Amino acid sequence: MRQSRARAGEAPRVLGRFGDFGGMYVPETLVPACQELDRAFRDAWGDPAFRNELDHLLRTYAGRPSPLTECDRLGEELGCRILFKREDLNHTGSHKINNCLGQILLAKRMGKTRIIAETGAGQHGVATATVCARFGLPCVVYMGATDVERQKPNVFRMKLLGAEVIPVTSGTGTLKDAMNEALRYWVANAETHFYIIGTVAGPHPYPLMVRDFQSVIGREARQQIMDAEGRLPDTIVACIGGGSNAMGLFHPFLDDESVRIFGVEAAGKGIPSGLHAASLAGGTPGVLHGNRTYLLQDDDGQIIDAHSISAGLDYPGIGPEHSWLHDMERVEYVSATDEQALDAFQLCSRLEGIIPALEPSHALSFVGTIIGDMDKDEIVILNMCGRGDKDLGAVLPMLEERGKL
């Protein structure tokens, strides 16, 4: 069953395929657009001038490299050494900027004149609106009407940055519907518009391209830990909605057999409750948004809504490469509930002076549950993929309600 680990880092061998997952399941109108993007991306990625320009922007605009911070008090509490890869310190407050800078440079290179994006929590929407402002391209962001309501500060940020935010009321008004609507708009405007997808999902080449743009996270972390400790980490951990921050951290470590890798999905109110966003733990393979991957769906193949306290993890699918790494057992996929994430959110704030986003709080809460397995000298790197400012409005009443403030 288990394929050679050495192969995990090489995928996709067949273009657009991660084992049986991935692919290009799109309407005919989008096939030329996806193929054009695939050619353009591979050409750009192999062009030193493009890579240099991207590196320059990542350094001078996004603030990279992000530090690797040892968290002594948390480590003491958890019984291991834990280091945060500080994507929360990036410009716009999360890892999303890494991918957006890559894609906007590609859009310019391809001569596209307008940008579209979908967003759930709004972090990707803000990052997209930011790079559009920086490069002077008009930007339309599709956002589920439900999310527009619960993420008001990010809606304001996007508008301030000059983006047009379109609330999506079709379907259930959440991230999957925003993605449907962005795809519909792209179908009608593919010739002039560039669609910046925010996660490692969608039709080929998006899962591959977004992974490669986000892999700067793992490449830096690998170099930083080698420089500081002279050895690889024992464990790396990241939260997963669509899975772009996780794929970015994991990919450069996939072929390092000694490194245990954990992806933490959102278990919402618990997997048995059905109210969760854990596509691997509670889903089955299917085809949505251009790729085959694990999905939350019913017996008839209709997509079921995801639930998570964190809008950024609230997606009924997962990137196809994660599905593949799951089936080949290279990455261990686990989950954390809303309550566990809230506890970790508070713990991290109090012990480290770092207010995490709710998304990486899921990953952190999982680290607390595996301490039994670990030696106190073991090194864990956790992708602190975003800061918690955006969540304060939602978290405050929840903590008050629970008497935890």
Add this chain to the structure above:
Amino acid sequence: MAATQDGKILKMTSRIDAAFANARAEDRGVFGVFVSAGDPDRETSNAILDTLVESKVDIIELGMPFSDPMADGPAIQAASLRALKAGMTLAGTLEMARGFRTRHPDTPLVLMGYYNPIYIYGVDAFLADAVAAGVDGLIIVDLPPEEDDELCLPAREAGLDFIRLVTPTSDAARLPVVLATASGFVYYVAITGITGTQSAAGASISAAYGRISAATDLPIVTGFGIRTPEQAGEAASLSDGAIVGSAVVDIIADNLDKDGRGTPEIVSKIAAFVGDLASGVAASGRRG
């Protein structure tokens, strides 16, 4: 094995081929209508199918409802959700197809939708059940030729036509790829966009017909954005036929009762509207 033989027999006397031959004999293009299976409920939906046959629709496209129809505009999205809410499933759609075939032995029936419900149903089981139900062809929006192994090739093997969408973005390099495994007819998507949103100019349909017909012997039918008898007539006379979807589905949406359920007016209003469309197609004559 039986399915394959059935398929081969079907192929020789294909209802789709016969529909095009009939229209040619009457010196007109074919007229197709799309509705979602089970919209707004199964009983009304069956009555709508019957009325379409009575109103001289040559080819019926029956939508397989899906929760996330990414190439459809608001009208067909809403139709899909109404049908799902009323309990329609892929198994239910196949049952409707079987019932339709019992009542209407000659009218071609094409199932149209997205791949995921079929994938979950199981491709082999789906093809066997679709053939047994008397389905003639499939249009699967999110299965381009790049994914032919999934369903297109097994469907052709089972004797079902696999109808391809060709779009204004299908250029000289792309057309042969799209048409290589196409059968039945070619569905020309006259606009670069989703269903039901705008209409195409006659000149662009004519130019597209020239390009596509140079690359295939299959008949070419125009759809997306056709809303009036005049548009239907024009599209049918500039290609080999016209398909109307959203404009018919809108009649369902506009005639629900206050609880969102079907009413008798839906069937009578569709009959009148579709009758006008059919007359529009008949009056416009044939291409050339």
